[in-house]
Amino acid sequence: MNQLTDSYGRKIEYVRISVTDRCDLRCAYCMPVGFKDYREPAGWLHFDEIVRLASILSAHGTRRIRLTGGEPLLRKNLPDLVARLRDEANIPDVSVSTNAVRLPRFAKALKEAGLARVNISLDSLDREKIAKICGRDVLPQILAGIDAALEADLRPVKINMVLMPGVNDMEVEDMFNFCRERGLTLRMIETMPIGDTGRKTGTVSLQPVMAKLREEHGLIPVMIPLGGGPARYWQTPDGKTQIGFITPISDHFCETCNRVRLSVDGTIYLCLGQEARIEMRDLLRQHPDDDRPILDALRQGIEQKPWQHDFLQTPEKIVRFMSQTGG
Ligand code: SAM
Numbered sequence: 132m133n134q135l136t137d138s139y140g141r142k143i144e145y146v147r148i149s150v151t152d153r154c155d156l157r158c159a160y161c162m163p164v165g166f167k168d169y170r171e172p173a174g175w176l177h178f179d180e181i182v183r184l185a186s187i188l189s190a191h192g193t194r195r196i197r198l199t200g201g202e203p204l205l206r207k208n209l210p211d212l213v214a215r216l217r218d219e220a221n222i223p224d225v226s227v228s229t230n231a232v233r234l235p236r237f238a239k240a241l242k243e244a245g246l247a248r249v250n251i252s253l254d255s256l257d258r259e260k261i262a263k264i265c266g267r268d269v270l271p272q273i274l275a276g277i278d279a280a281l282e283a284d285l286r287p288v289k290i291n292m293v294l295m296p297g298v299n300d301m302e303v304e305d306m307f308n309f310c311r312e313r314g315l316t317l318r319m320i321e322t323m324p325i326g327d328t329g330r331k332t333g334t335v336s337l338q339p340v341m342a343k344l345r346e347e348h349g350l351i352p353v354m355i356p357l358g359g360g361p362a363r364y365w366q367t368p369d370g371k372t373q374i375g376f377i378t379p380i381s382d383h384f385c386e387t388c389n390r391v392r393l394s395v396d397g398t399i400y401l402c403l404g405q406e407a408r409i410e411m412r413d414l415l416r417q418h419p420d421d422d423r424p425i426l427d428a429l430r431q432g433i434e435q436k437p438w439q440h441d442f443l444q445t446p447e448k449i450v451r452f453m454s455q456t457g458g
Pocket residue numbers: 154160161199200201202203228229230250251252291293320321322323324325328329453454457458
């Protein structure tokens with residue numbers, strides 16, 4: 132196997148695939164209220180095209196795929212895609228990031244299709260606050276989605292909490308206890324200046340938050356084998372509760388970046404915080420029976436993967452919203 136590697140020697144073994152840029156929520160840091168500038172369905176990659184690309188990636192080192200969006204559970208027949216990524220593209224680890232609103236309907240089918248686990252966005256335990264952050268009164272649905280994920284054994288169920296100054300940064304302890312009681316893994320995330328939404332939200336540095344939680348709960352560092360993501364994990368002394376910190380702003384992890392992102396229209400973004408990209412859709416359609424041009428484009432493109440983001444130096448740089456890239 133000839134592993135896809137960038138010019139800095141970083142091996143690409145993790146791909147996040149956006150299956151839609153649409154969403155049923157409008158999280159304040161992600162998608163603006165009133166947003167309608169979606170890609171036309173005719174321009175979306177079909178499942179056949181996604182599976183074909185995933186097969187080529189898999190033959191060259193990709194071991195993990197995360198389906199994301201927008202809200203991935205809005206894409207019709209998502210369990211079929213999960214099964215095909217496992218069986219046809221030979222991806223051993225397929226997971227989903229979701230807002231969980233539709234998870235009660237789909238958790239069981241996703242598990243049966245071979246989905247490994249889910250990450251769920253939950254920024255607050257306060258119903259009114261969630262209504263404000265997400266633009267809809269959905270806390271009960273999200274909580275039902277978490278229960279459905281646990282019931283379907285899509286574990287470890289990870290909770291993604293984006294910390295927003297003055298909005299939910301006072302809820303860290305409550306969220307930690309909520310997750311501890313239910314056997315969930317909490318991951319706190321620093322807001323990135325992606326789109327106006329990300330910039331307007333502001334960032335809470337997780338360094339003092341991490342120090343306080345470590346001291347109060349006697350947390351010890353731990354390696355988590357599943358996921359291969361950027362979070363740094365700690366756990367309680369009894370080993371029962373893990374907590375992860377994703378710190379793209381206060382302590383970035385670019386030197387270990389092992390991923391690229393495929394958007395719904397077939398663009399591969401090589402870095403969340405840069406414009407570098409590879410356009411795959413037309414190539415896939417122009418060469419339905421020959422994988423060589425696809426692989427050549429992947430190789431040449433990945434060679435150009437930027438070394439790091441510039442969120443601190445040029446926070447105004449990324450105009451697209453997270454939901455458009457596939458966060
Ligand atoms: N809709 C799904 C969800 O909410 O989990 C998947 C897509 S969402 C874009 C993926 C992740 O990106 C979520 O955990 C969300 O909190 C995070 N996210 C969105 N905008 C962000 C930003 N500006 N900074 C940091 N994280 C962000």
